[in-house]
Amino acid sequence: MELRKVWGNRPLIIVCVGVLIQDEIGRILLQRRGDDGLWGEPGGALDPGEDFLTAARRELLEETGLVCPDLHLLPIAEGLQGGPEFFSIYPNGHEVYIVGMRAQGTLAASALDHAAPDDSGETLELRWFALDDLPPISKNVNRLSLSLLRGRVGLPPLPLEPTPPAPPTGNHLGDLRKLVGHRPLHAPGSNVLVTDKQGRLLLLRHGGTGKWTVPGGSLEPGETFEACARRELFEETGLSAATLEPLEMLCGPDYRFTYLHGDVVDNVSVLYRAQGVSGELIPQEGEVLEVGWFGVDELPPDEELSGALIRDNLRIWKRGQSV
Template identity: 60%
Template sequence: MSYLSELRSVWGSSPLISVGVSVLIQDEAGRILLQRRGDDGLWGVVGGGLEPGESFVDAAHRELREETGLTCPDLAPLPLEEALVSGPEFYHRYPNGHEIYLVGMRTHGTLPAAALAHAAPDDSGETLELRWFALDDLPPLSSNINRANMNVLRLRAGLPALPLFHFPEAPPHDDHLARLRAAVGPRPLFAPGASVLVEDGRGRLLLLRHARTGQWVLPGGKLHPGESFEACARRELAEETGGHAGQLTPVQLLQGPEFRYKDTSGPWDSVGVLYRAEGVTGEITLPEGEITGARWWAADEVAGADLLGLYTRRAVEAWREGQTTPASHASLRP
């Protein structure tokens, strides 16, 4: 039974955050490989949900094998700004009534057109047909995720973007992941979220002291259903520091089996997007009970900081490696 199926057995059809991967395969003529889906009879790219402990790239290779029987040696993530999937437009209601908000990433690879002659989808019924399509001659597509996937490639090819289907407003923010944890118990769950790199005028990094552990973390937190990674980063920056970013640029996706962590409720598989903030303004205001301190750290001293978990350590390493990257500094006032 898949991860989502296990959750559905407890959660029912109500909205869930579904962490998944899209597999965009093109042939030598630039045509895209699409599958006619077994659930609605419409067309879409290969892809599906991650299993706990699985990386996006591993999931992409698995989904490609299951849904086509093919392998793609050069399958890799798209550049980050094209790869990320999140936001209210990625709401989907399946024919069986199950509702999801998709978050995740896009991968891309190439295969010769002749490879399709060797396709052998598994017997799950998920793939009814496979075919190559020109980007300017697409069949009826299933859901906004597939229209958005095509738009990434169409814009690259100089073609206009396809309009998205109507989607509902994101639901009000609530304790979705806490409610899900209470319902399913101490099994691994995905924890999508975002964190923010903020520098001051001297090029120092802002870290916050976590109230529960006393260790240092970046501003950041978990997504709400229907929230984009960037919206999450902006919200968490404001809630935890009082700062407001003029611009946020994604610089790294931190995800994979090594980023599993545990708290008192159970294990979580982190799916975190790291953003670099520019033009941050405001007055540092810390949320009572969650953050007990804030400090600016220079690159040569942050190695001695007691950082919370592998995620924070990798994020700070990414910041140190990017010290030569120009950025407008924060004017956050203490």
């Protein structure tokens, strides 16, 4: 809401988590929303520095008063959210593109007898629904989550609301910075692991930090995480990948990063492994100072890497090399 004071109704990328709770017979817990009176899954936006599972537990408690002991994040192939179909206009006129993850858990049907939503007005009613007998559903983000569950039991997907074309690629994060200064902002984006025929990893020395990183960057409104990975890989290196395999979503307080000029970001990043790489390696002028190929035992020390996010990207790569 603070951003809206300076940004207006224009599209913002909002990092969110959806919470899918089912009972012992597979019914889904839905809330009737206070903003539009329609039904959807519990969930909401991450607070600064928050990880997805912590946010899922918090949102579930706030919106239902319930605690789910087995709540967990879905695997990235099912849990990842983002793209043009995740566009929404709220009743107050605010436009958003939702990106993030889904969490799932189970509760006994009787748990609803003890539900106690907070007094924010976000939840008007809570009920269990069979997946083949759903009420009017609010927004595509909820329709897509329910279609995921329906697909598991052989039901067709729910129809989606029409969405406008995604805005042209620009510099969304940079445009926000001009209005809000150095304050922490979520920076959803993608990073890419690229290896050569000798199995060495491609690293780039970044012009803004002087540190080593992997190809990657920030998401634009309406862009999928994979499309972001492809775009950033090509922009920074001139390379293209036949396929990009999502490995892990990295998010939380460990991944806050402060740039030399003072900007603070909370990284929310999907790490991809590139396969079938082609093209000529041409470093992006100004953005990339140097490129290098590194074996497992040749990687730069941690202090020469661009923060915890990149250190964990490399640890994930090394782990894969040892399997």
